[in-house]
Amino acid sequence: MPAELILNVALSGVLTGLVYGLMALGLSVIFGVVRVVNFAHGELMTLAMYGAVAAFQRFGLDPLLSVPALAVGFFGLGYLLQVTLVQRFVTRPEHAQFLLLLSVAVILANAQLMLFGPDARNASVDYALDSLELGPLLLDLPRLYAGGVALCASLSMFAFFRFSRSGKAIRACADNYRGAQVVGLPIRRLYALTFGLGCACVAVAGGVLTLLVDVTPALGPAYTLLGFVIVIVGGLGSMLGALLGGLLVGVSEALAGLFFTPSAKSMVSFGLLILVLLLRPQGLLGRRA
Amino acid sequence: MSPKRAGALALAALGLLVFPELGGAYAVSLATLILYLATAGQAWNLMMGFAGQLSLGHSLYVGIGAYSAGALFFHFGIGPWLGVWVAVACSMAVALLIGGLAFRFGVSGVYFALLTIAFAEFTRIAFDHIDWLGGPGGMFLEVAQRDRWDLAHFRGPPSMYYYAALALALGTLWLCARLSRSRAGYYWRAIREDEPAAQALGIDTFRWKLLAVLVSSALSAISGVFLAFYQNNLFPEQVFHVSRSIEILLGPVIGGVGTLLGPIVGSLVLTLLSDGVSELLAALGWELPGTKQVLYGLALLGVVVFLPNGIWPALHAAWQRHSGARSA
Numbered sequence: 001m002p003a004e005l006i007l008n009v010a011l012s013g014v015l016t017g018l019v020y021g022l023m024a025l026g027l028s029v030i031f032g033v034v035r036v037v038n039f040a041h042g043e044l045m046t047l048a049m050y051g052a053v054a055a056f057q058r059f060g061l062d063p064l065l066s067v068p069a070l071a072v073g074f075f076g077l078g079y080l081l082q083v084t085l086v087q088r089f090v091t092r093p094e095h096a097q098f099l100l101l102l103s104v105a106v107i108l109a110n111a112q113l114m115l116f117g118p119d120a121r122n123a124s125v126d127y128a129l130d131s132l133e134l135g136p137l138l139l140d141l142p143r144l145y146a147g148g149v150a151l152c153a154s155l156s157m158f159a160f161f162r163f164s165r166s167g168k169a170i171r172a173c174a175d176n177y178r179g180a181q182v183v184g185l186p187i188r189r190l191y192a193l194t195f196g197l198g199c200a201c202v203a204v205a206g207g208v209l210t211l212l213v214d215v216t217p218a219l220g221p222a223y224t225l226l227g228f229v230i231v232i233v234g235g236l237g238s239m240l241g242a243l244l245g246g247l248l249v250g251v252s253e254a255l256a257g258l259f260f261t262p263s264a265k266s267m268v269s270f271g272l273l274i275l276v277l278l279l280r281p282q283g284l285l286g287r288r289a
Numbered sequence: 290m291s292p293k294r295a296g297a298l299a300l301a302a303l304g305l306l307v308f309p310e311l312g313g314a315y316a317v318s319l320a321t322l323i324l325y326l327a328t329a330g331q332a333w334n335l336m337m338g339f340a341g342q343l344s345l346g347h348s349l350y351v352g353i354g355a356y357s358a359g360a361l362f363f364h365f366g367i368g369p370w371l372g373v374w375v376a377v378a379c380s381m382a383v384a385l386l387i388g389g390l391a392f393r394f395g396v397s398g399v400y401f402a403l404l405t406i407a408f409a410e411f412t413r414i415a416f417d418h419i420d421w422l423g424g425p426g427g428m429f430l431e432v433a434q435r436d437r438w439d440l441a442h443f444r445g446p447p448s449m450y451y452y453a454a455l456a457l458a459l460g461t462l463w464l465c466a467r468l469s470r471s472r473a474g475y476y477w478r479a480i481r482e483d484e485p486a487a488q489a490l491g492i493d494t495f496r497w498k499l500l501a502v503l504v505s506s507a508l509s510a511i512s513g514v515f516l517a518f519y520q521n522n523l524f525p526e527q528v529f530h531v532s533r534s535i536e537i538l539l540g541p542v543i544g545g546v547g548t549l550l551g552p553i554v555g556s557l558v559l560t561l562l563s564d565g566v567s568e569l570l571a572a573l574g575w576e577l578p579g580t581k582q583v584l585y586g587l588a589l590l591g592v593v594v595f596l597p598n599g600i601w602p603a604l605h606a607a608w609q610r611h612s613g614a615r616s617a
Contacts, residue, residue, distance in 0.1 A: 037399055085594070092597065094399055095343050099542050099593045102535060106586035113579030217579070221531055225410060228403055236399075264418060270411040277404045278394045 001258075004136045009258045010251050011137060015147030016212065017250020019205050021243040022150040023223065024230035025157060026201030032237030033174040033194040036086055036097050040105035042223030044199055047108055048074060048206025049215035050116050056123035056210075063123050064145055067207040071153075071200040078199025082192040090191070105220060113217040120214035128211070142211035153204045154243055157197065161239065170194055174237070226266075229273045235283025244285060248272075305455060309448035317447050321519070323560045324454035325512060330540035330552030331461040332508035337538070338547030339465075339474060340501035341481030343402040346409030347509055348533035353380045353412075354510025355517035355528055356422055362518075363428055364421075368442045373514045380510030381503050383408075388502035392495050397484075406531060413529035427524040430517065443518045450519050457515060458553065461508055466549055468504070477501055481547075509537075543592050545599030554601045562588055 023045060030038050038044075051070050052063040085104070089097050130141040161167040170190050173180040180187060226249070231237075234245025249269050256265040276283060309317050333347050357379045358372030387408050390396075396404055417425045438445040443453070468474050476497045479487040488494050517523055527533065544555025566584050570576075596603045 037403075085590075088594070094402065095337060095538075095542055095546060096593060096597065098343075098345070098402070099539075099589065103586045103590040103593060106589065107583050110579035110582035110586065114577050114583065118578065225406065225531070228406070232400070232403060261418075264414060267411060267414040270407045270414070273407045274404065274411065277396055277400055277407065278390055281394065281396050281400050 006255070006258065007136070008138055009254050012140065012143055013251035013254030014247055015139075015143045015250075016254065017247035018147040018150040018154070018243075019209050019212070019246075020226065020230055020250050021246020022154050023202050023205035023209075024227045024234070024242040024246050025154055025239060026198035026205070027227040028231045028234070028237055028239060028242040029157070029161075029201070030195055030198035031231070032239075033170055034082070034086065034090060034191050036090065036101070037094075037228075038198065039098055039101035039224060040108060040220075041202060041227045042225070043105045043108035043112075043220035044074070044077075044202045045206040045209075045223045046215055046217060046220050047112060048203040049210050049219075050112055050121070051203075052207040052210045053121045053123050053215060054116075056125070057121075062125055063207050063210045064149060067149060067204050070203040070207045074199040074203035075196040077196075079192045079196035081199070082195035083188075086195060087188060087191065105224070109217055109220045116217065118217065120216045122214040123210045125211065146208035146211050149208045150205060153201065157201065158239060160197070166190070166193060222266075226269070229269045232273055232283055233276045235285040238283060238285045241283050241285035245283070309451050314447060317451050319560060319564060321447070321451045321454045323556050324451070324458040325515060325519070326536065326540050326556035326560065327458045327553040328454070328461050328515075329509060329512040329537045330544075330556055331458070331465055332505045332512065333538050334541040334546065334548075334552050335465055335468070335508065336501050336505035338541060338551070339469065339481065340477040340498055341484075342498060342501060343398075344405045344502075344505075344534075345402045345531070345538070346405030346407075346534050347505075347537045348529050348531070349405070349409040349412055350380045350384060350506040350509035351513035351516065351533070351537065352409075352416075352523075352525075352528040353383055354513025355523055356416070356428070356513075357510070358514040359428055359430055359517040359523050360422055362430055362442075369514050369518055370441070370443075373511060376510045376514045377507045380506045380513070384502045384506030385499070388499045392498050406534070409529055409531070409534060413525050416525035416529060422525075423523070425525060427522055430521040430523075432521050450515075453515060454519075457512060462549060462553070464508075469549065473497065473500060539589070541599075543589070543599060545601035548599070548601050551599055551601045554604070555599065558600055 023041070027038055027041050030036060048070050051073070052066050055061040055066040055069075056063060081104070085100060086097075089100050125142065127141050132139045132141055132144060161171055169180075169185050170193065172183075173185060173187055173190050177187075180190075230245035230249050231242050232245075233248060234241025234243070249272070252268050252272065253265045256268040260268075308320060312320065329347070329351055332350075333344060336342050336344055354373075354376035357376040358369050361367040361372040361375060362369065387405070391401055391404055416422060422428055432444075436446055438449050440449075443449075476487070476492050479490065479492060480494050480497060484494055539559055540556035541552040542555065543559055544553065545551030563581070563585055566581050566588075570580055570584075592600065
């Protein structure tokens with residue numbers, strides 16, 4: 001097998017992995033702060049994808065341009081979800097949290113089925129088949145854009161949590177809940193902010209992913225599982241870990257599709273997940289609880 | 290037992306026994322589904338409700354059981370009476386592997402739950418690539434004539450499957466009731482409530498948690514064998530799918546985690562709810578796909594928000610208030 005082919009496939013895996021990483025970043029941030037596993041993550045993802053596709057089909061708006069509006073809308077959705085439902089379940093046992101978000105997932109997935117029908121949809125932009133040639137490398141233009149936007153969004157999340165006052169306050173809540181209470185941080189509001197930001201991540205990831213894949217309402221669970229694989233591999237709650245995990249899963253899936261049969265590619269990710277859970281349950285970059 | 294209670298129980302038993310004669314074909318199939326879900330739910334509840342180990346991948350044990358007995362019948366014509374032992378053995382071997390690894394490496398809580406999903410998904414995709422078991426195209430068990438009871442091969446009319454499901458549901462209920470009052474039951478609850486404390490009291494938590502997983506997987510495998518011979522077709526996409534695991538755990542979670550009657554009440558309520566919504570929408574002439582599941586999801590949301598401990602404990606408490614008020 002020529003090295004150029006492998007390199008090209010790996011590179012496209014890196015770009016897809018950046019989008020996966022951004023999606024997983026949302027999941028990881030929510031778990032890291034609110035300590036709730038968002039089992040409706042994949043359904044939120046497909047909802048964002050439908051939003052981008054609808055904007056393209058109705059108004060001819062490029063998904064890259066509808067991403068900001070989607071991010072704002074999903075931030076509001078996440079904020080509301082946390083305030084109205086998830087907040088009551090923060091102290092409830094895990095299976096109750098699971099059931100809550102599962103119900104949300106069922107409602108979201110089937111509302112999408114009602115609104116958009118079961119057929120696969122996509123945003124067929126006019127540069128869908130264009131590519132960029134750099135010496136031996138051949139990059140799909142849509143994939144390059146998607147990866148680039150995802151990287152920018154991830155970096156702005158990092159910047160927010162590193163430098164802004166709210167970001168620091170949120171990290172304080174995650175690090176030391178009692179301490180955050182003592183110094184009078186508005187924990188409920190910060191939790192809602194976090195859930196909103198997590199949903200905004202998923203909105204951007206879903207928006208740009210419409211450049212690469214078709215969306216159907218049944219895709220949700222697969223993306224939820226993909227998100228789990230990535231955040232566990234990277235370290236549940238670790239932001240850099242989510243990005244790294246996304247790259248790892250993106251590349252390994254792309255290469256597995258090349259070397260084995262494409263249908264077996266997610267077996268590689270689940271195998272990876274099992275290994276990481278057993279040998280390093282805190283993930284590659286996570287801290288021990 | 291008071292005579293009144295004994296009378297009510299006898300009446301209920303009689304009703305369950307003559308049900309296939311009175312109810313139509315559809316009602317019998319619905320009842321069979323409820324009883325199957327109650328059995329599988331009871332098995333899940335043993336692991337989560339008793340021992341506190343959250344499994345989100347129970348379709349794995351059901352599926353291994355279904356495929357083992359199904360493959361024996363499909364390839365060698367060996368009926369379920371022998372097949373069920375093989376199914377239980379295979380399922381327990383997988384459970385030993387998963388539980389052993391997970392508990393040895395200290396995987397717990399959310400991480401354990403995600404590990405169970407990972408193993409189930411891994412198996413689902415792996416089974417898609419095993420041609421001996423039909424691969425993604427599925428494995429079809431030969432359907433014999435449906436009018437006569439052929440117990441040796443577990444082939445017969447729907448009423449036979451109803452009675453089998455009834456026997457399984459009551460059998461697992463009895464077993465779980467026994468286990469709940471046994472030494473294992475108390476150890477499991479101690480582990481569920483506070484594992485370090487249980488360990489400090491000298492309970493070998495590794496051994497007892499593993500036992501819970503093993504018993505649960507064995508019971509799940511038995512319900513899987515039933516499923517294989519009742520449905521007669523097995524597809525990895527369906528048998529091992531996450532949605533099957535969710536279907537199994539919804540009954541006990543909605544009915545009441547850790548209670549004996551919760552899985553039965555939960556699967557009864559959920560199945561009737563799902564069926565009732567279908568009927569209602571059909572009566573209204575509303576055919577948009579997805580509507581039923583949205584309403585179902587809203588109902589689930591309602592239960593989980595307003596009845597935090599499940600339906601059965603709430604019913605039980607209401608009943609006690611009622612009888613307490615009367616006797617006072």
